[in-house]
Amino acid sequence: MPVPQSVRVDEKYRDLLLTVDSGADIPPDWQDTPIAALIMAQNFGWPIQASGKAELLIATCIEFRHALPVPRMYAYVIRRASGRVIGSEFSVGYTLAQGVKYLVLIGHNDCGMSKVKETAPLVVDAFVDQGWSRAAAEEYVHKHATRHAIGDELDALRDEYQRLRMIFPKLEIAPLFVCLHDSRLYIPKWFLDIEKPDHSNYPANVSAEIIADLP
Numbered sequence: 001m002p003v004p005q006s007v008r009v010d011e012k013y014r015d016l017l018l019t020v021d022s023g024a025d026i027p028p029d030w031q032d033t034p035i036a037a038l039i040m041a042q043n044f045g046w047p048i049q050a051s052g053k054a055e056l057l058i059a060t061c062i063e064f065r066h067a068l069p070v071p072r073m074y075a076y077v078i079r080r081a082s083g084r085v086i087g088s089e090f091s092v093g094y095t096l097a098q099g100v101k102y103l104v105l106i107g108h109n110d111c112g113m114s115k116v117k118e119t120a121p122l123v124v125d126a127f128v129d130q131g132w133s134r135a136a137a138e139e140y141v142h143k144h145a146t147r148h149a150i151g152d153e154l155d156a157l158r159d160e161y162q163r164l165r166m167i168f169p170k171l172e173i174a175p176l177f178v179c180l181h182d183s184r185l186y187i188p189k190w191f192l193d194i195e196k197p198d199h200s201n202y203p204a205n206v207s208a209e210i211i212a213d214l215p
């Protein structure tokens with residue numbers, strides 16, 4: 001699987017991302033938080049000092065071309081295809097119970113989940129190779145490919161960010177985008193235009209319907 005070109009030159013992404021070329025480019029709300037520490041580690045190789053307690057929850061794709069720069073005793077990590085945590089809300093709640101106050105949600109370019117339709121027949125073959133009947137494999141893959149598929153990676157990141165904001169309104173969530181070319185983190189431009197929650201005075205009244213609809 002080839003490494004894609006940098007998002008800085010890829011027309012699909014280059015005008016939709018903000019670069020972080022120094023610590024000053026990190027939004028004020030994230031300064032002096034584990035979010036900033038992760039960005040500085042990923043973009044500039046700054047070492048993260050583990051405090052011995054869980055500082056951060058990182059949710060990102062299963063993508064093997066992206067490695068996280070975190071030491072042990074620092075972060076919980078949820079890695080799922082596309083990086084969305086839908087279906088893992090219990091895991092988020094568990095980390096909150098352990099004291100986590102920050103979630104970094106990382107999307108990336110060239111995500112396989114944006115091409116699931118093309119790869120679905122190969123996934124069916126993989127299940128058949130494991131001994132599944134072709135009919136069962138096709139039914140399963142059809143159901144889950146639909147659930148896992150995303151369209152545009154940046155749009156999917158925004159949708160998941162907004163969905164999680166509704167479910168975890170007091171959690172500081174940082175949507176980031178990693179470039180598989182060089183592992184640098186970017187901030188989606190749409191994040192600037194989104195109204196930010198006031199964590200000190202947020203009406204923590206999550207709709208029962210939203211909770212009942214969680215998978």
Ligand SMILES: [Zn+2]
Pocket residue numbers: 061062063081082083108110111112113
């Ligand atoms: Zn991916």
